[in-house]
Amino acid sequence: MAKRGYHHGNLRQELVAAALRLIEARGPQGFTLSEAAKQAGVTPAAVYRHFEGREDLIAEAARQGYEIFAEVMGAAYETGQPSALAAFEATGRAYLAFARRYPGHYIAMFESGISIQRTPELAAAADRAWGVLQRAAEDLSQHIPPEKRPPPAMFSAHVWAMSHGVVELFARNSPGTQSPFPAEELLESGIGVYLRGLGLIPPDE
Structure with a gap:
């Protein structure tokens, strides 16, 4: 899937959903913001429009x-x-x-x-x-x-x-x-x- 710099849906909630899947699979310390961004289909830079870092997510x-x-x-x-x-x-x-x-x-x-x-x-x-x-x-x-x-x-x-x-x-x-x-x-x-x-x-x- 090509990454998107802009997201027309509710990117904030999609990032939370991605984080929840990763947390369940790997634990809260077992993933990066880049991995959450990849699951949501956006670039890592797009995450920072909504969250300052992984802990905020x-x-x-x-x-x-x-x-x-x-x-x-x-x-x-x-x-x-x-x-x-x-x-x-x-x-x-x-x-x-x-x-x-x-x-x-x-x-x-x-x-x-x-x-x-x-x-x-x-x-x-x-x-x-x-x-x-x-x-x-x-x-x-x-x-x-x-x-x-x-x-x-x-x-x-x-x-x-x-x-x-x-x-x-x-x-x-x-x-x-x-x-x-x-x-x-x-x-x-x-x-x-x-x-x-x-x-x-x-x-x-």
């Missing part, structure tokens, strides 16, 4: 990922309503679903080393996404006596850590790792142990 992929993540988490939260427990558990499962369905975005968001503070737009998108999980945690925490109630930010961070750990170890086919249980079951049981410790669900018979 990855940051935009991460921003778009957080926008999708916020939608996925929000939909899960609403599906679980009006039960605070069901809504909370649904957001944990949504984390796994997002990582599997959008691996390129997931890697750009969590494995690229790009700070969410790199741009105001990226920070705002990340805040919206984590706000859903924190809201679900806050709703559920109202069922805990005040003297035993952890801060919602801590509550949601615990579930984020569990979800992220299950994804990284068992849901993305990491080399050398294998679980005897599906990732969903691992996460559900882990959240169950955590919520029992807080007295939010009854102990097993």
